Amino acid sequence: MALPNIYTEVNFKNQPFSSGITSDSSSCTASDSSSVLPKKTSIHKSTPGFPMLLLALLIFFLLLAIFFSIALIILFQMYSGLLEGKNTLNQLNHAKLHCVKNHSSVEDKVWSCCPMNWKPFGSHCYFTSRDSASWSESEEKCSLRGAHLLVIHSQEEQDFITNTLNPRAAYYVGLSDPEGHGQWQWVDQTPYDQNATSWHSDEPSGSTGLCVVLNYHPHLKGWGWSVVPCDGDHRLVCEMRQLYL
Template identity: 85%
Template sequence: MALPNIYTDVNFKNQPFSSGITSDSSSCTISDSSSCTISNSSSALPKKTTIHKSNPGFPTLLLALWIFFLLLAISFSVALIILFQMYSNLLEEKNTLEQLNHAKLHCVKNHSSVEAPSSNEDKVWSCCPKNWKPFGSQCYFTSRDSASWSKSEEKCSLRGAHLLVIHSQEEQDFITNSLNPRATYYVGLSDPEGHGQWQWVDQTPYNPNATSWHSDEPSGSTELCVVLSYHPNVKGWGWSVAPCDGDHRLVCEMRQLYL
């Protein structure tokens, strides 16, 4: 009696060790032909781990840029300071030239140190701006413009001078020799309060014994200023009182320059 064919499938599979090590798995299939085929299938290779490293050049670049802009800001600030100082110096020089009117000077060589102040004894030349007249250690400028006393003082101040301060009769005679007798000229003497407290613009003390008032002067009890005026029937040139807001010509005075 013939035996019937028997088909048997047998699968073998090795389980991986619990140690975490991946091993090959083997399988065997037994069929009716009593043949066994063993196939080895390799498990997936372990994945490569990618380590992302930070770029060390990025913070360095930021630091370099920060230092660059800091140095740029410092340089810009220093440049501004230097330019401001240069501009201030140029402006000061310009104002000095405009005020002192020293674009052109007329100079005379000193023959003795007596003419110059003690602080200028080593200087050789005494100078006045062009169109100014020298006398002693002073320079004088006569203007044909007319203005109030305060405006006249301002005009002299812009020239680096002040209204005429008369120190002696000789000085007054020198000045009046070139004045127009039909005009009146402000000098730097005023009584701001009208109380007889006369003041020179250069703070020279007022000496009542060294004045040149006309016979009927001074008069008035309000704010008063002094002008040089000519009285033909009296003694010629002298001092008169006039309102400070009146328009009169002016005489400016400044110290000579020593070079």
């Protein structure tokens, strides 16, 4: 009769077989331990000067942009000024000049010229307008022609002018007293000389807003100066210095 299989709990222990085996096991363990260590990685540090160089470039381009902006603004202002000056010159330029041989003491100049339709006398040119306007508007009309309202320097000059005027009209001259305080002043800053005036016998009169016209009084002494309100409409006489070529 066969015997039944009987199983019992058996515990097995690893026994070292030999010193050689132990040595191999230690060697294996050491090798495994070394394989578990993290690999050494190389860290690349950024160059310390790179951010500073980038910052310097940014500042440079910023300053360059500011410089160009300022330059453009200056150029625009210069261009605007040139345009304005050109427009002014276009207004002041005269298409035609009438010139005569110069016999004055002006050096290196052969011809003395006045614009066409202007009359020369002495070193000045004169233009008489038939338009009527206030005193300030009349001065502006003369200014646009490169001139100013008539400034009378002598009796001879006034006689020359009055010979070209209509005795039935009054003509603004460049003399005024805006405040009415007796402080007469010429538009070209010529000093007012009380002893070199041509007032009519009953002038000057008035108190405020005083301007002067050159007019004719048949019962007085002919042509002379009268005071009128500055906002009245009268004809005008413009004066400018002759051009020398």
